[in-house]
Amino acid sequence: MEASKLVPLLVSAAIGDKRTETLIGSAVSLIGIIATQFLGGWDIALKVMVYLMVADYISGLLGAIKTKTVNSEIMFWGGIRKAIVLGVIALSVLLDEFVGGQAPVFRTLVLYFYAGREGLSVVENLGVLGVPLPRIITQFLEQLKDKGEGK
Template sequence: MFLPAREDIGISATISITGTIFSYMTGQFDKSMEALLLMMALDYLSGITAACISPNQGLDSRIGLRGICKKVMILLMVAAAHFVDYAVGQEQELVRTMVIYFFVGNEGLSILENAASAGLPIPQKLKIRFKQLSQKEKEK
């Protein structure tokens, strides 16, 4: 019979508790939240890649830490929007969804900027779409 080691139990418990707190703070894990988390990861990876490719840039741990801190702030804003919806009794989570879409568009534009700084051509349709997504949510 296989019994997990203490370290395995501790790691599993930590992951479970972190996931529970994250879900409580940001609301349900729906497609919009999944899109935001994926776009945040893609933006971070594209930033690292652009820094490696660009001759006038280089990897800098301070810039990387700053990027992570920005991502944490985005998640805190999503949490704040979730609690605004909760406070006013909004079950559809309209404010939270609006904030998420704004940042999905913002992260998309950042990915395009990273690609441009790496010397890649940017598809105009994609640029327009991300700008529209960001602008629509700004106007609301």
């Protein structure tokens, strides 16, 4: 393929052929950048937290489907609770900045606490679905919850 044809192909693949694709992609990127900044950076702790939130939501939905108890209002408020947790994480980042410490103490505590809760919720949902889990995973999640509660 000629270089003159390759460059436009790469550009259109990266930003889209249409103006709408470019605008939507840019908006999503901007929202992601701002959210990551407010949440203290996209590190492994935040990744684990977000993945656990998604796994909890999906496993909860599947459990509700299995038990035939799907309720859109419960799902809505579950999503709102998860958004509030992200808000608490953002607040903990501000608290870390406020006290001027070099280490993100409040953020780490908040992430451990909520990761433990989300993880235990995933384990409960998997139990409803009949999925067995190794004891070591449940012990690890309980330890995370205990760290978050200051035990």
